[in-house]
Amino acid sequence: MSQVNRLGLGGCIDRTQTYTFTFNGNQYTGFKGDTLASALLANGVSIVNRSFKYSRPRGIVAAGAEEPNAIMQLGATEAAQVPNIRATQQALYSGLAARSTNGWPNVENDAMGLVGKLGGPMMGPGFYYKTFMAPASMWMTYEKLIRKAAGLGRSPKEKDPDQYDHYHRHCDVLVIGAGPAGLSAALAAGRSGARVILCDEQEQMGGHLLDTRDQLNGQAANLWVTQVLAELASMPEVLLLPRTTANGLHDHNFATLHERRTEHLADTAPDANQVRSRMHHVRAHQVILATGAHERPLVYANNDVPGNMICGAVSTYIRRYAVIPGQRLVVTTTNDDGYRAALDWTEAGREVVAIVDARPNPEGDCVKEARKKGIRIITGSAVFEAKGTKRVTGARVSGVDPATFTLTGTKEDLACDTIASSGGFSPVVHLSAHTGTRPIWRDDIIGFIPGNVKGLTPVGAVKGVYALDRILAEGAEAGSKAALASGFSVSGIELPSVTKQLESKPIALFQVPHEKPTMRAPKQFVDLQNDVTAAGIELATREGFESIEHVKRYTALGFGTDQGKLGNINGMAIAARLLNQTIPETGTTVFRPNYTGITFGAIAGRHCRDLFDPERYTALHAWHLQRGAKFEDVGQWKRPWYFPVGNETMHDAVQRECRAVREKVGILDASTLGKIDIQGKDAREFIGRVYTNKWAQLGVDKCRYGLMCKDDGMVMDDGVTTCLGDNHFLMTTTTGGAAAILEWLELWHQTEWPELEVYFTSVTDHWATMTLSGPKARDLLSEITDIDLSKDTFKFMECRQGQVAGVPARVYRISFTGELTYEINVQANYAMHVWKALFAHEHTYGLTPYGTETMHVLRAEKGFIIVGQDTDGSVTPEDLGMQWCVGYDKPFSWIGQRALSRPDTRREDRKQLVGLKPVDPKVVLQEGAQIVLDPTQSIPMKMVGHVTSSYFSPTLGHGFALALLVSGSKRMGEKVYMPMADGKVIEAEVVSPIFLDPKGVRQNV
Amino acid sequence: MQRYSGFGLAKHALTHNENWQRLWRNPTPKKKYDVIIVGAGGHGLATAYYLAKEHGITNVAVIEKGWLGGGNTARNTTIVRSNYLWDEAAALYEHAMKLWEGLSQDLNYNVMFSQRGVLNLGHTLQDMRDIQRRVNANRLNGIDGEVLDTQQVQEICPILNCSADARFPVLGASWQPRAGVARHDAVAWGFARGADALGVDLIQQTEVIGMRIEDGQIVGVETNRGFIGAETVGCVAAGNSSVLAKMAGIKLPLESHPLQALVSEPIKPILDTVVMSNHVHGYASQSDKGDLVIGAGIDGYNGYGQRGSYPTIEHTLQAIVEMFPIFSRVRMNRQWGGIVDTCPDACPILSATPVKGLFFNCGWGTGGFKATPGSGNVFAWTLAKGYAHPLAAPFSIDRFVSGKLIDEHGAAGVAH
Amino acid sequence: MSKVAVFNQCPGSEVMAESPLAHQSSVKGGRALIVTEHAFLGHLILRGQADNESLKSAVLSVVGVELPLQPLTFVLNETTGASVQWLSPDEWLLILPAGQEYEVEQNLRQQISGHFSIVNVGGGQTLLRLKGDKVFDLLSKSCVYDVHERNFPVGKAVATTFAKATAIIRRPNEQEWELVIRRSFADYCYRWITDAGREFDLTFTV
Amino acid sequence: MLHIFCPYCGEHREEAEFRPKGQAHIARPLSPEQCSDEEWAEYLFFRDNPRGIHHELWVHATGCRKFFNVTRHTVSYEILETYKMGEKPKVTAESLAKGGRS
Structure with a gap:
C-alpha cells in the first residue's frame, strides 16, 4: 500500500x-x-x-x-x-x-x-464481583478464562540483550518540557551561567511550536526553536536531553528522567557498547514545570470508532508529519483550538464538512478565519453520536444545552470519515502531584493547575496560560527567577514577537447528552483503553460508589497504560454531574509516578546480573577458585563452602576435611570475620558495657570470647576480643555482623557515652585471617615462624606477634574447632604469600583447606553457637546456657542486662540450647525440624523446639544436632521426637550440646 | 440485600442496568451506638460485619475520615498466605485463611480469592534452614506447605531465574498451595455491603478528632461532624493508630513507615503464582487484569506521606529483573505508597487499653491484608465480649512489658 | 610498655605483595578514560580531637602539611606525595608513600598527647587514579555525589556511595581524580568501572 | 528521595548516604536496674510516632559516619533543621504552633 x-x-x-x-x-x-x-x-x-x-x-x-x-x-x-x-x-x-x-x-x-457485542450489557463495571461465585470450586477455572482475555502486549520470553544505566545529575534549574515556555525559561536561566537541564519527551524539542499556526517574529515558529536550541547547545552548563521523559518528581526536587538513547534507532542497540536507555537521577535546586496541556476529547456515543480523534492530533499529523488522517472532517469543539484542525485540514486540500461548536456565539479570530475560508460552522451544537463500526461514516449533530444536559433544536446527520473533537485542555500537572500536593481546579480554564510545591514553578499551559506571548514571557521570567534563586545574576532575554490572536472563551462541556438516557444510548467512552463508558460511571454512582476514588476503582477509569490522560477529567466531570457536585467537590485524582511507563531494565540500570549486589572477596579468593572450592553466600561475601577433590560429593568432602582437622591439620580462610580496632583509655570500660561478660581483668596479649546483646536482652553477635595493650583491643565480629556492629559501637559512643575516650576503626579488610587448626598445627606453623609456639610459652587464648613466612603477623591461639589452633593475621596484601608458604608443607603435614561447612560441623561438635543459626533474635545468653559468659555483678548495667529480669526472660520454661543425639546413629536430623514430646498427638501438635544445626560427625561416628528446646536444660537424657513431612517420626535423645572433648583438652595441647 | 448471581446480571442487562441497588447507604450518624469502629478499611469493615453477623450487635457505626477501603486495603499487593512461623501468628493467619476460603460465598460478593500458591524463595543456606523450620511448624499446626528444591521451584515457575550463576542462586523455596491473591477493593466493598445490609452505619468523610473519656471509660468520639457516643470503641486505623492513641492519652509501640508497591503495564498471563524473596527483596504476582503487582520494601524513616523513596523502588525492580530477567523490557506503570504501622516484633496488636471500652487493632506492619477476615473476626469477638478472643490474646500490648514478643521478622521479612 | 600495640606490618621486599586486583587483568582502550591502580601505598586512620594542638603540630612536623579542619578537604604534600584527608570531625586519612606507614605512625605517636588513635588500614584499601575527559561521566554514573567542578574543586575529598559499594573520591589536581576503595569490594568496583566505562573505551591498568 | 544537610560535613547530601535510626533523644535510663518493667518497655519500644514534626536520629553512613538529629515533617517530608548530637532542636511542634507556622 x-x-x-x-x-x-x-x-x-x-x-x-x-x-x-x-x-x-x-x-x-x-x-x-x-x-x-x-x-x-x-x-x-x-x-x-x-x-x-x-x-x-x-x-x-x-x-x-x-x-x-x-x-x-x-x-x-x-x-x-x-x-x-x-x-x-x-x-x-x-x-x-x-x-x-x-x-x-x-x-x-x-x-x-461478538462476545463484546452480545455480552456487553452484562459486562458493566464490577460485573465479575457479582458472579462466578458458584460453585466455589469453579472460580479458579473462571479466573483462567478471565486472565486469558486480559493484558495487552506480552513479555519477551528471552533475556534482554540490551544494557541500561543511571546517571546522577545535579543542577540549578531543571526545565521539564521544551515547548515555548520551557525554551524561554531554559534560555533565560542558561544565559545566567546556571547549570540547566532541559528535557523533553518528544523526538524533537519545540513542543507546540512545531505544529502551531502562530508565527514568531513573523516567521514559522520552528525557526525560533532552532535558533534557541542552537544557543542552548552552545552553553557549557546547559544540558539538552531530547527523547527524555521526566517520569517522576520526588521529594526535595529529586527528578527521574528517562532518556531513550537507541529505542528510536532499532530493536536493540546498534552498538553493543551503547545503552538502550538511561535514567538520569536529577537533584535540582529549582524545577520549572513546562509540561503543557493535553486536549480533552468530548464524550459522545460511539466516540471510539476509528476516525474519532482529538483536534490537536489532527493538526500535529498534518503540520509535523504531513499526514492527513482522512478525507472528510467534522470538528466538534467547545473552544477556539478546535478550529485550527479544520483550518489545517482545509489548507491541506481536503474537505471540512463542518465545525460544530458548542458555544452559541463564538467570535475569536480563528472563527473568523474559518468563516472566511467558507467552512460551515454550526454553533450551540455538538456531535452526539458517531456513525460507523470500523470507520466513522458520519456524525450526528444536535443543538446542545450543557447547563441542563439536554439536546436542543433539530438533529442533522453529516457524512464524514473523521470526527475531531476538542473539549478543552487539561494541564499536565502530573509531576507537581507526585509528592502529595493536590492540583487546584480553576473554573475559568476548566482544568486543574498544579498546587504549590516548594522549589517548583509551573509555567505556561500547565498553569492554564494558553496565549503564546504570555507563555513566552512567563517562561523567561520563571527561568530568570530560578537562576536568581540559585545565586546567579540574570539579564533576561529578548522575546520574539507574536501576532496577538483574539480568543473567545471556551465552554464547559464534557459528555455530550444523547437522545436516549446515558444507560440506554450507544456506548459513550470515557476511558478508551479500559472500555469505561459514561454509563459505567453512572452505574457506579447508582450503586453507591460516590467518591471519585471508588468510581475509578470500580470502573477501572484511568488504570490503563495511558493512566487516563484523556479520560480522567471527563470521568470526574461526569461523576460530578451525576452526584450533583462541583468537580473540586468530587475530588481530584491522585497522580503518581510514572508519568509514562518505563521498562524495568531502565530502572534497574547496570545493577543486574553480576552487578546486582557486590561480591566481596578475601585476599585468598583466587586461590580458592583455583583449588575448585564451592562457595557459600554469606552476606555479600563469597566464602569457600567446601573443597571437593575429584568427583567427591559434598558429604564426602566435608567428612574428609573434618577428619583432616581432627587428625592432622586444616586451614580455613577466616578473613571475612569483622575486625574492629579499638583504642583509647576507656576502651576496656566501653567493651565491658557492650559485651555481656567481664573485661576488667583481661591482660595484655590475652583473648576472650564475648557475647553481645541488644538492650532487649537478645543475643545479637559474638566473637573473640583481644587485649593488645592496656588501651588497645581488637574485637572480632561475625562475618554478617561486621558493619552493623561497628555502627552499633559508634551509636552508643556518639549518642550515650561520648565522654568515654575510645575510637573504633574497621580493620576487617586490612587483616587477612588464616585459621590453622589441628593436632599438627604447631608443627606446621613452627616451620615458617619465629614465634615460640611451645605450649607453655604461647598458651591457649593468647596472642603473639612475630614473623610468619617472613611476614609480620599477629597470631591468636584461639579455637572454634576445639583443636589446637593458630589464627594467623597478616596485612592482607601479604596473605597469599603466607598461605602459599603454608601450602609448601601441604604434603608433609597433610594440610587440608576446609570451608564453612566443615567449620560448622567442627564447631557444633564442640557446642559452639553460630549467631543467626542457633539463635534467632529471641534467644538470651541464659537460653544458650552461657551463664559463664554473663557478668551479673559488673558495676555498669551492660547492654541487655536489665531485659533479662523481665517476666518473660525469667520464665523457667524458655527454650534452651541442647544437644540432640538421634537414636539411629546413621540419621542426620533435618535442620529446622520441629520437636514434639508426644508424636502420637493429633494436629495441631504442641511443638517444644526445633533443630538449629545438624551434621554427621565422622569423629563421633553418628549424626548429632543442636536444638532449642523448651526447658531443655532439665531434659537431659529424655527422648524427643521429630515428625517429618514424609510421615516418619525421628527419635532423639536430649544430651549436652558439647559432644566432643568437654574439658577442652584437645585445644590446650 | 439484592443478591448477586450470573442470572441477575442477565436480568439487569435487559433493563439497561438501571435497577441495580446501592451497595451501602450513606447514613447520617446517630447520637449513640453500641460500638464505634474507627476506620473503614478492610479490618474495620470486617469487624463490623462479624459483630453484626456473629454477635448480633448491629447498632454499630464505622467512622471513616476518607472513603471506605481507601487506606492500606487499597494499596497493598493483595497476597494472602498463612505460613507464619510462630504458633500464635500462624493460628491467627490460618483462621483468616479459612475465612478467605468461603468469603465470596459468605458475602455474596466475589472477592476473587485466587489460591494460586505462594513461593517463598531461599537463596542462602540459612534461608533454607528457616524455610524448613517454618514449613515444619506449619505442617504440625495443620497449615499446608512444603519445601521445594530448585528443580521443583523451576517447574512451578518456569520463568524464574533458577540458574546456578545468579548472584544469589535459588536454593529452594517454601510453597503454600492454598495461598494466593485476592481483589483488594472487592474485599472492602464486600464487607461494607454485608455490614450495611445487617444494619451497620458506614459513615464516610467523617474524621475522629478526639476521644471522650470519663472516669477511665470511653464514652464516645469527637468528630468533625460532632460527638458520637459509644461505650465500646475499636480503633482499626492502620497508618493512623498512634495519632488516635494519642487522642486517648496512650502511647503505642509503633512506628509508621512508608511501604511502596508498583504495577507494570498489563501483559498477557505469564506469571501464574506468587513469588516472594526476602533475600533479594522482591516479590511479584500477576493480577487478573494482567499487571505484574510488585511489592517494594519499607522505607526506614517514619512517614505518613503515602509515598516512599525512589531508591526503594529501584532496588525492588533490580531484584525483579534479577529474578525474572525476561521482564527487563516490561514497563512499570505506576508506584504508590501506603503507611504501615510496624511493631518491634513484626506482629500486630489486638488489645484492650488502659482506657475501659477502648480497644486497638493495629501494628499489622506489612501483613495486614492477608489477615483481613481473621482480624475482623477475632476483633469483633473481642469487642462483643469485652476481653480478648483466644487467638487475639497473645497479641496484647502487655507483651512489650513482659517481653513475650512473637518475633515474626523471619516470616514477615520485607516481603508480603 | 606502650598501652597500644604498634608494629611494622610490612615484610621485606623479598615477599611478594598482592593488590586487591591482582587477579584481574588490565583493559586496553583509549585515552578518554584511564584508570590506574596505585597499590601498596601506606594508609593510616588518625583519630583525635580537632582542638588537640599536639595533633596538629605532629601532623605538620611528621607529614609536612597542615591538618585539614575544613570538612571534605585534603592536603597534599607535593614533595613527598603524602596527603592528609578530613574524614569526619575527629577522623583523618593519611595516604603515604609505600612503606612509610610504620615510621609515620611511630613519629606521630611520639608527638601526639591526649586521646587519639592511629590505625594502619593499608591492607584494606587501594587507590585508583582516573584521568581523561570522561571521568566526570564515569563518576556521575557511579556516585550520587555531585562531582561537577563547581561543587568539586581541586583539594576536595568526599566519602560517598560508589555503585552499591562505598568509596572516597578525591581531586588532587585539575587533571586527575582518585578513588579510595575497600579491598573486599575492589573486584566489584573493577567490574563496575569496566562495565560502565565500556562506552568510553576505557583503559584500566591494574 | 530526601536531601539531607549533614551538620558535620556541612552540606546537603543524598538520602542514599544516610540511614535513619528512629526517634531521636531516647536516652537510656541511667539506672536500668532501678527501672520498672514498664519503664524499660517504654525505653525499648514505645515511640511518639507523630503525624507532623518528628525529631529523629540519622547516621551519615557512607559519609562521615556521624550520628545527628533531624527535625522532619512526617507528612510533607520537609526537613526543618538538622543538628548535632547533644544539641536541642530549635524547631518543635510547640514552637511551630506558637509561631503560627504549620
Whole structure:
C-alpha cells in the first residue's frame, strides 16, 4: 500500500530516508521523522487495535503520551520484544515490526468482538464481583478464562540483550518540557551561567511550536526553536536531553528522567557498547514545570470508532508529519483550538464538512478565519453520536444545552470519515502531584493547575496560560527567577514577537447528552483503553460508589497504560454531574509516578546480573577458585563452602576435611570475620558495657570470647576480643555482623557515652585471617615462624606477634574447632604469600583447606553457637546456657542486662540450647525440624523446639544436632521426637550440646 | 440485600442496568451506638460485619475520615498466605485463611480469592534452614506447605531465574498451595455491603478528632461532624493508630513507615503464582487484569506521606529483573505508597487499653491484608465480649512489658 | 610498655605483595578514560580531637602539611606525595608513600598527647587514579555525589556511595581524580568501572 | 528521595548516604536496674510516632559516619533543621504552633 494520506509538502520529516516497517505482518513504508502512528496513518491504516473488554475496533486518537488505543507489541525477534509501545511516541526506524496487542484472528475481524457485542450489557463495571461465585470450586477455572482475555502486549520470553544505566545529575534549574515556555525559561536561566537541564519527551524539542499556526517574529515558529536550541547547545552548563521523559518528581526536587538513547534507532542497540536507555537521577535546586496541556476529547456515543480523534492530533499529523488522517472532517469543539484542525485540514486540500461548536456565539479570530475560508460552522451544537463500526461514516449533530444536559433544536446527520473533537485542555500537572500536593481546579480554564510545591514553578499551559506571548514571557521570567534563586545574576532575554490572536472563551462541556438516557444510548467512552463508558460511571454512582476514588476503582477509569490522560477529567466531570457536585467537590485524582511507563531494565540500570549486589572477596579468593572450592553466600561475601577433590560429593568432602582437622591439620580462610580496632583509655570500660561478660581483668596479649546483646536482652553477635595493650583491643565480629556492629559501637559512643575516650576503626579488610587448626598445627606453623609456639610459652587464648613466612603477623591461639589452633593475621596484601608458604608443607603435614561447612560441623561438635543459626533474635545468653559468659555483678548495667529480669526472660520454661543425639546413629536430623514430646498427638501438635544445626560427625561416628528446646536444660537424657513431612517420626535423645572433648583438652595441647 | 448471581446480571442487562441497588447507604450518624469502629478499611469493615453477623450487635457505626477501603486495603499487593512461623501468628493467619476460603460465598460478593500458591524463595543456606523450620511448624499446626528444591521451584515457575550463576542462586523455596491473591477493593466493598445490609452505619468523610473519656471509660468520639457516643470503641486505623492513641492519652509501640508497591503495564498471563524473596527483596504476582503487582520494601524513616523513596523502588525492580530477567523490557506503570504501622516484633496488636471500652487493632506492619477476615473476626469477638478472643490474646500490648514478643521478622521479612 | 600495640606490618621486599586486583587483568582502550591502580601505598586512620594542638603540630612536623579542619578537604604534600584527608570531625586519612606507614605512625605517636588513635588500614584499601575527559561521566554514573567542578574543586575529598559499594573520591589536581576503595569490594568496583566505562573505551591498568 | 544537610560535613547530601535510626533523644535510663518493667518497655519500644514534626536520629553512613538529629515533617517530608548530637532542636511542634507556622 502506498502512503495514501501523505501530503506532498511540509512536515518535519526527511523524505529522502524511506523506512520499511511491518504492522501485523503487512509491509509499509514511512519516512525518517515519522512516528509509528504517523506512518500508519500515512498508509491509511485505520484500525490499529481491539479494545480490552468489548473487543471493539480502535484507531489512533492522539499524537502523544495521551494515546489510549495505539498500543503495540514491538520487536522483530523474541529477545527484542517490547509490550505496550505507544505508536504515537515510537519513532519509526527501518525494519520496525509492530503488532496489535489484541484481536484474534486479526484486528480487522476479531472473534471476541461478538462476545463484546452480545455480552456487553452484562459486562458493566464490577460485573465479575457479582458472579462466578458458584460453585466455589469453579472460580479458579473462571479466573483462567478471565486472565486469558486480559493484558495487552506480552513479555519477551528471552533475556534482554540490551544494557541500561543511571546517571546522577545535579543542577540549578531543571526545565521539564521544551515547548515555548520551557525554551524561554531554559534560555533565560542558561544565559545566567546556571547549570540547566532541559528535557523533553518528544523526538524533537519545540513542543507546540512545531505544529502551531502562530508565527514568531513573523516567521514559522520552528525557526525560533532552532535558533534557541542552537544557543542552548552552545552553553557549557546547559544540558539538552531530547527523547527524555521526566517520569517522576520526588521529594526535595529529586527528578527521574528517562532518556531513550537507541529505542528510536532499532530493536536493540546498534552498538553493543551503547545503552538502550538511561535514567538520569536529577537533584535540582529549582524545577520549572513546562509540561503543557493535553486536549480533552468530548464524550459522545460511539466516540471510539476509528476516525474519532482529538483536534490537536489532527493538526500535529498534518503540520509535523504531513499526514492527513482522512478525507472528510467534522470538528466538534467547545473552544477556539478546535478550529485550527479544520483550518489545517482545509489548507491541506481536503474537505471540512463542518465545525460544530458548542458555544452559541463564538467570535475569536480563528472563527473568523474559518468563516472566511467558507467552512460551515454550526454553533450551540455538538456531535452526539458517531456513525460507523470500523470507520466513522458520519456524525450526528444536535443543538446542545450543557447547563441542563439536554439536546436542543433539530438533529442533522453529516457524512464524514473523521470526527475531531476538542473539549478543552487539561494541564499536565502530573509531576507537581507526585509528592502529595493536590492540583487546584480553576473554573475559568476548566482544568486543574498544579498546587504549590516548594522549589517548583509551573509555567505556561500547565498553569492554564494558553496565549503564546504570555507563555513566552512567563517562561523567561520563571527561568530568570530560578537562576536568581540559585545565586546567579540574570539579564533576561529578548522575546520574539507574536501576532496577538483574539480568543473567545471556551465552554464547559464534557459528555455530550444523547437522545436516549446515558444507560440506554450507544456506548459513550470515557476511558478508551479500559472500555469505561459514561454509563459505567453512572452505574457506579447508582450503586453507591460516590467518591471519585471508588468510581475509578470500580470502573477501572484511568488504570490503563495511558493512566487516563484523556479520560480522567471527563470521568470526574461526569461523576460530578451525576452526584450533583462541583468537580473540586468530587475530588481530584491522585497522580503518581510514572508519568509514562518505563521498562524495568531502565530502572534497574547496570545493577543486574553480576552487578546486582557486590561480591566481596578475601585476599585468598583466587586461590580458592583455583583449588575448585564451592562457595557459600554469606552476606555479600563469597566464602569457600567446601573443597571437593575429584568427583567427591559434598558429604564426602566435608567428612574428609573434618577428619583432616581432627587428625592432622586444616586451614580455613577466616578473613571475612569483622575486625574492629579499638583504642583509647576507656576502651576496656566501653567493651565491658557492650559485651555481656567481664573485661576488667583481661591482660595484655590475652583473648576472650564475648557475647553481645541488644538492650532487649537478645543475643545479637559474638566473637573473640583481644587485649593488645592496656588501651588497645581488637574485637572480632561475625562475618554478617561486621558493619552493623561497628555502627552499633559508634551509636552508643556518639549518642550515650561520648565522654568515654575510645575510637573504633574497621580493620576487617586490612587483616587477612588464616585459621590453622589441628593436632599438627604447631608443627606446621613452627616451620615458617619465629614465634615460640611451645605450649607453655604461647598458651591457649593468647596472642603473639612475630614473623610468619617472613611476614609480620599477629597470631591468636584461639579455637572454634576445639583443636589446637593458630589464627594467623597478616596485612592482607601479604596473605597469599603466607598461605602459599603454608601450602609448601601441604604434603608433609597433610594440610587440608576446609570451608564453612566443615567449620560448622567442627564447631557444633564442640557446642559452639553460630549467631543467626542457633539463635534467632529471641534467644538470651541464659537460653544458650552461657551463664559463664554473663557478668551479673559488673558495676555498669551492660547492654541487655536489665531485659533479662523481665517476666518473660525469667520464665523457667524458655527454650534452651541442647544437644540432640538421634537414636539411629546413621540419621542426620533435618535442620529446622520441629520437636514434639508426644508424636502420637493429633494436629495441631504442641511443638517444644526445633533443630538449629545438624551434621554427621565422622569423629563421633553418628549424626548429632543442636536444638532449642523448651526447658531443655532439665531434659537431659529424655527422648524427643521429630515428625517429618514424609510421615516418619525421628527419635532423639536430649544430651549436652558439647559432644566432643568437654574439658577442652584437645585445644590446650 | 439484592443478591448477586450470573442470572441477575442477565436480568439487569435487559433493563439497561438501571435497577441495580446501592451497595451501602450513606447514613447520617446517630447520637449513640453500641460500638464505634474507627476506620473503614478492610479490618474495620470486617469487624463490623462479624459483630453484626456473629454477635448480633448491629447498632454499630464505622467512622471513616476518607472513603471506605481507601487506606492500606487499597494499596497493598493483595497476597494472602498463612505460613507464619510462630504458633500464635500462624493460628491467627490460618483462621483468616479459612475465612478467605468461603468469603465470596459468605458475602455474596466475589472477592476473587485466587489460591494460586505462594513461593517463598531461599537463596542462602540459612534461608533454607528457616524455610524448613517454618514449613515444619506449619505442617504440625495443620497449615499446608512444603519445601521445594530448585528443580521443583523451576517447574512451578518456569520463568524464574533458577540458574546456578545468579548472584544469589535459588536454593529452594517454601510453597503454600492454598495461598494466593485476592481483589483488594472487592474485599472492602464486600464487607461494607454485608455490614450495611445487617444494619451497620458506614459513615464516610467523617474524621475522629478526639476521644471522650470519663472516669477511665470511653464514652464516645469527637468528630468533625460532632460527638458520637459509644461505650465500646475499636480503633482499626492502620497508618493512623498512634495519632488516635494519642487522642486517648496512650502511647503505642509503633512506628509508621512508608511501604511502596508498583504495577507494570498489563501483559498477557505469564506469571501464574506468587513469588516472594526476602533475600533479594522482591516479590511479584500477576493480577487478573494482567499487571505484574510488585511489592517494594519499607522505607526506614517514619512517614505518613503515602509515598516512599525512589531508591526503594529501584532496588525492588533490580531484584525483579534479577529474578525474572525476561521482564527487563516490561514497563512499570505506576508506584504508590501506603503507611504501615510496624511493631518491634513484626506482629500486630489486638488489645484492650488502659482506657475501659477502648480497644486497638493495629501494628499489622506489612501483613495486614492477608489477615483481613481473621482480624475482623477475632476483633469483633473481642469487642462483643469485652476481653480478648483466644487467638487475639497473645497479641496484647502487655507483651512489650513482659517481653513475650512473637518475633515474626523471619516470616514477615520485607516481603508480603 | 606502650598501652597500644604498634608494629611494622610490612615484610621485606623479598615477599611478594598482592593488590586487591591482582587477579584481574588490565583493559586496553583509549585515552578518554584511564584508570590506574596505585597499590601498596601506606594508609593510616588518625583519630583525635580537632582542638588537640599536639595533633596538629605532629601532623605538620611528621607529614609536612597542615591538618585539614575544613570538612571534605585534603592536603597534599607535593614533595613527598603524602596527603592528609578530613574524614569526619575527629577522623583523618593519611595516604603515604609505600612503606612509610610504620615510621609515620611511630613519629606521630611520639608527638601526639591526649586521646587519639592511629590505625594502619593499608591492607584494606587501594587507590585508583582516573584521568581523561570522561571521568566526570564515569563518576556521575557511579556516585550520587555531585562531582561537577563547581561543587568539586581541586583539594576536595568526599566519602560517598560508589555503585552499591562505598568509596572516597578525591581531586588532587585539575587533571586527575582518585578513588579510595575497600579491598573486599575492589573486584566489584573493577567490574563496575569496566562495565560502565565500556562506552568510553576505557583503559584500566591494574 | 530526601536531601539531607549533614551538620558535620556541612552540606546537603543524598538520602542514599544516610540511614535513619528512629526517634531521636531516647536516652537510656541511667539506672536500668532501678527501672520498672514498664519503664524499660517504654525505653525499648514505645515511640511518639507523630503525624507532623518528628525529631529523629540519622547516621551519615557512607559519609562521615556521624550520628545527628533531624527535625522532619512526617507528612510533607520537609526537613526543618538538622543538628548535632547533644544539641536541642530549635524547631518543635510547640514552637511551630506558637509561631503560627504549620
